[in-house]
Amino acid sequence: MFKIDLSKERLSQEEIKTLEEMWRRCARRIILSTTLAGCGHPGGSLSSLHMLILLYALIEHDPKNPRFPERDRVVISHGHISPGVYSVLCEYGYFPEEPFLMEFRRAGSAFGGHVEQSVPGVEWNTGNLGQGLSAACGMARALKLKEIPRRVFCVMGDGEQQKGQVIEARRFAVKFGLNNLCALIDYNRLQIGGRIYRVMPQDIAHEIKATFWNVIEANGHDFNDLYQALRRFVTGEVLCPEKPTAILAQTTMGKGISFMEDDEKWHGMALPPDLAKKALEELGFDPSEVDVLLEKRKSYEISFPVFPHEPEPVEVEVGEPILYGPEVKTDCRSAYGKALASLAELNNKKGEPPKVLGVSCDLEGSVKMTAFRKISPLAFHEVGIQEHHAATVAGVLSKEGFLTFFSTFGVFAVDETINQHRLNVLNETALKIVATHCGLDVGEDGPTHQCVDYLGLLLNLIGLEIYFPADPNQTDRIIRYVAKSKGNVFVGMGRSKLPVILNEAGEPFFGKDYVFTPGKADLLREGEEGTIIAFGSVMPQVLSAWEKLKSEGVSVSVLNMASLRPLDEKAILNAAEQGPIMVVEDHVVETGLGSLVAKTLAKHGQSAKLCLKGVTRYGTSGKPADLYREQGLDADSIVKDMKELLA
Incomplete structure (x- = not known):
């Protein structure tokens, strides 16, 4: 695997030649993958390509063990440049070329249209612009907490600097001293709508400086210039070494393909086969492979395995529960x-x-x-x-x-x-x-x-x-x-x-022997004529209503549905067999527990009279008891409606 020693001040001519050859091969993959798929984002992939290739030559990573803890991290915030990212990961040996070209953007494939962790080497699924820097902050903070002396690099687009979350992330990085974080911004000055300054005026360099980051400007297509910028970050040769660093890389969309350069049309559109052939010729490759691969892709079966990316496990002690007594x-x-x-x-x-x-x-x-x-x-x-x-x-x-x-x-x-x-x-x-x-x-x-x-x-x-x-x-x-x-x-x-909710003996219902079980409702009160199903803050109103109903000779059950997903469908069906069901909730009726109860009954072909009580209009400012009374969620309203339901 190609590796560059950061101790030297400049790249050698041999290293530059190697990087240029890598660039040429990766540019070919970008053109082919998007044309074969008939869609994708080749323009930004090409403008970011020099950065990506050089970055992986400098960082600590292992294609054979992509998730080893002491690795550097690369987060791709503008996830639409997946053709460029996958091309570079392929170049560094994370996976073979064929499944990438044959499976890119196909149903069931690991190689999604935006970068996904199902591909080895990808650290975070992105696509919603503006969230990648926050993800990188989380990783940089985790490394600091674990005292692992590694770095996080976040590759970003220039258009997404318009997002408010990006500025939130910049401030956080400074507050928490994330000097192990470097943002590399592909400053090609184009987005889908055209020139970024026309879509939304912005002085990116000054905005970043205003949030107290180091800012380094570089030629994004000059390997030596990029190398020196990255080296300054790694060695701490910046104005404020205790602060994070941003590298503003001046680039050109569609770089390397003459008819694609500086044209926003190619941000999110693949080259048709005839232009793809022309692009391959410019890169020095045989254009006929476009037709060969298009034909091969028609019958190629999805085979590349999805890379596992479960959370890193953490074992904790949960301790003994705290018991709140009846008086609390x-x-x-x-x-x-x-x-x-x-x-x-x-x-x-x-x-x-x-x-x-x-x-x-x-x-x-x-x-x-x-x-x-x-x-x-x-x-x-x-x-x-x-x-x-x-x-x-x-x-x-x-x-x-x-x-x-x-x-x-x-x-x-x-x-x-x-x-x-x-x-x-x-x-x-x-x-x-x-x-x-x-x-x-x-x-x-x-x-x-x-x-x-x-x-x-x-x-x-x-x-x-x-x-x-x-x-x-x-x-x-x-x-x-x-x-x-x-x-x-x-x-x-x-x-x-x-x-504190008590049982009929006056003891805490959720007492010392209670164990919470997901998907299991709590039968707080037993009755024979119907059931009130509720959860959360309305439960005191429901239990008060139950007492009033009992005093009037009306016998109903009360189910506490603290587990809303997974849902105790068996308890709902049992309630329906007993009689009418009333659902009471401090939530919009159409999308809350009531709708889940109705769906459960319909799914199982079970019929029951239903009364769904919840929020039917936005509330006002007032005491919760008064707001509940306005919406019919107080004990007296529950009693009245339950009696009508049972009639």
Whole structure:
């Protein structure tokens, strides 16, 4: 594998010749892969190509062991340049050329249209522009926490510098001293809409300097100039060695193919076969291979194996649960804070890298992370009012061998950042999202802060587990459970203090012997005529209604559905066999638990009378009890509607 010694000040003529030959072979692959697929992004792939080829000659990496811990990392933020990235990884021996050319952009193939970790050598799935630098920050921070002296390089487009999340990432990198991070910007001055300064005026160099980064400008098609810029970063020969560095590489879109150069048309359009042949001729290759490979691709079967990219495992002790007695009335977020603090005490040892991390966005006190921060300040990440960046960083850290909790209000943890969580799920992270202040229970802060749509959004994230505890005791058990779970998890909770849920004997229902089980509903009260299914902050109203119904001789069951995914479908079907079902939830009716119950019954061909009670209009500012009364979620309304349902 070609390797360049960074101790020398300049490249030798022999090294430059080798790099130029590598460039020629990779440019051929870019043209062929996109033309054979009939789509793709050859223009930016060619403008970034010199950077990519040189970068892999300088970094610490191993094609035979792509995920060894002491490697340098390369994050491709503008993931559409996958033809260029795959071409370079192929050149360095990560995989053979044939499956790449034959399978690129085909259904079932590892070689996706935007870079994916299913291809060995790719560190992070990207495509949604502006998120790559945040991912690189997460990796750089992980290396710092583990005290591994390696570096992270983030290759970016110039157009994506328009994204707000990029600036969030720059600020974070400075705050956390990520001088092991280097951004390489492909400054070809073109994006889909044309010249970047016409699409959105921006002085990229000055903006980066304004966020206190080192900035080095270089000729992006001159290997020696690029080498010296990268060498300055690696050796710390920059203005502020304690700060991250950006290399602004002046490039030309479509570089190396005369009729493609400096033309935005080729940003996202493959060359037709006739022009591909012309391009191959310019590169010095036989143009006839275009027709040969087009024919071969027609019958080529997908065979290249998907590269595994599960999160790095982390083993933690979860400790003994905290039991809240009948006399206690506290909020679930305080119970979360105490459970999180105990996890820190058990697992974050002095003199060792922390195992449990916390990430929040200027809401440390409200989400009850203060005790965690005091116990383990190194593990706590105050990211400021930068939720998009925080969600991505937290996702990356969760994949790097840390149990990571991301906590903020529901509207910020879900509505604000659903796109970032979607990309986290695609990257197979293991993030624990704990969102407080969900629902109308937020109260006086009003409708902008009342997150009443989280379930409808989160159910679109395939594989995400979703839990919503009913009281402080169940909160403690759920948090300790998710600390051991391997995948992405959402835990929601309201704002208000709640009474401890008791059994009919007056003891905590979720007592010392209770073990939280995903996919299992809790039968809080037994009855014979019908069932109320609910979860979360409305449970006190439901139990109060149950008492009133009982006093009037009406016998119904109460099911607590704290596990929303996986869902206890058997419990729902059993409830339908018993009689009518009422669903009560602090959530929009159309996309909440009620819709899940209805879908479950329809899927299994089970009929039952249904009453779905939830949020039907945006709330106002007021006390939660008053807001519940406005929407018919108070105990008296539940009693009235349940009696009508049973009539």
